[in-house]
Amino acid sequence: DGGITQSPKYLFRKEGQNVTLSCEQNLNHDAMYWYRQDPGQGLRLIYYSQIVNDFQKGDIAEGYSVSREKKESFPLTVTSAQKNPTAFYLCASSISNEQFFGPGTRLTVL
Amino acid sequence: AQSVTQLDSHVSVSEGTPVLLRCNYSSSYSPSLFWYVQHPNKGLQLLLKYTSAATLVKGINGFEAEFKKSETSFHLTKPSAHMSDAAEYFCVVSAIGDKIIFGKGTRLHILP
DSSP states (O other), X not given: OOOEEEEOXXXXXXXXXXXXXXXEEOSOOSEEEEEEEOTTXXXXXXXXXXXXXXXXXXXXXXXXXXXXXXXXXXXXXXOTTOSOOOEEEEEEEEETTEEEEOOOEEEEEO | OOEEEESOSEEEEETTSOEEEOEEEEOSSOOEXXXXXXXXXXXXXXXXXXXXXXXXXXXXXXXXXXXXXXXXXXXXXXXXXXXXXXXXXXXXXXXXXXXXXXOOOEEEEEEO
């Protein structure tokens, strides 16, 4: 089956720790995205990548980092510099501006 | 520049009655418009999309939307609500070469 996978589904982190969220796609899409979702705020763009080895900051990139070494993979690292990381994180890929979403990772900082 | 406004943050309807979720957009180019649905703790699923073909677009689960350029609207409708329709719905606008813009979402509640 083609699609996008995110792991883990739930993630707990202590304050001061970095954590990496996985996103993999087998749709052969060039573009990939990371969004953060908080209640009542819709989706906010963290980072996006239009092609391998290239990525751009979105609207709320501070405290996050990404890499795009392979077309299939776009991992997101939430660093200790992110002041309020507890949220639901969604990864997407796109073709012709239609986005395909993964199931999400819920990150909770303890 | 593009923008999208979902006019209601919450909508409640009784099971079996019509659903109307409102979306207005602004775009400098000929936009593509999408509606996505999100069930709790899940990813977003595409309901339907408009890409400059027919202005009345039919989607999954009995939903449809009409693109009205004169009103810059793309409202989502369904003739008869089902309990399983309870979810959050997002209207999205995009144009080739421009950013993809999400609305803030409308939570649909279905009353028994």
